[in-house]
Amino acid sequence: MSISAVKPVTRDAEGTPGTIRAEKLVNGSSETRSWDAFSDKSEQFHVGHWGSGPCVIDVSYTENELCVLVQGRAKITDTDGASLEFGTGEAFVIEAGFKGTWESIGDVVKIYAIFEDNQ
Numbered sequence: 001m002s003i004s005a006v007k008p009v010t011r012d013a014e015g016t017p018g019t020i021r022a023e024k025l026v027n028g029s030s031e032t033r034s035w036d037a038f039s040d041k042s043e044q045f046h047v048g049h050w051g052s053g054p055c056v057i058d059v060s061y062t063e064n065e066l067c068v069l070v071q072g073r074a075k076i077t078d079t080d081g082a083s084l085e086f087g088t089g090e091a092f093v094i095e096a097g098f099k100g101t102w103e104s105i106g107d108v109v110k111i112y113a114i115f116e117d118n119q
Contacts, residue, residue, distance in 0.1 A: 009037040009111060011049050020057055026101060028055030044116050051109035061098045063116035067091065072108035077101045 018032040035049040051071070067074070068091040076092070077083035078100040085105075086092055096117070 007038045011035045024058045026056040029053035046114045052104045056101050056103045059102050063114045064096050065094045066113040068111040070109050073105040075103040
């Protein structure tokens with residue numbers, strides 16, 4: 001396999017604007033931006049960057065996600081109210097089945113690696 005099999009994970013381009021669905025947005029800005037870098041042939045594994053302004057989002061994970069914060073702070077809270085907070089340079093995994101909220105504290109950008117078991 002050639003060097004073309006190595007995919008940079010960058011934010012060199014402008015990125016793709018997005019919007020958090022109204023039923024998921026608890027508070028704050030609904031505007032997002034993504035820089036999708038890679039999806040495998042099975043469409044189960046995805047890597048890139050994602051960013052948002054300050055917001056709180058209801059989340060219900062069907063996928064496993066590795067997050068590495070490259071800007072800002074994020075607070076993850078479960079449905080019982082327990083929470084963890086992460087800052088720039090920190091990494092964490094959210095397991096499939098997690099339900100709660102994602103809070104972007106200020107402007108946040110993360111590198112994500114998602115695996116969705118479609119079976």
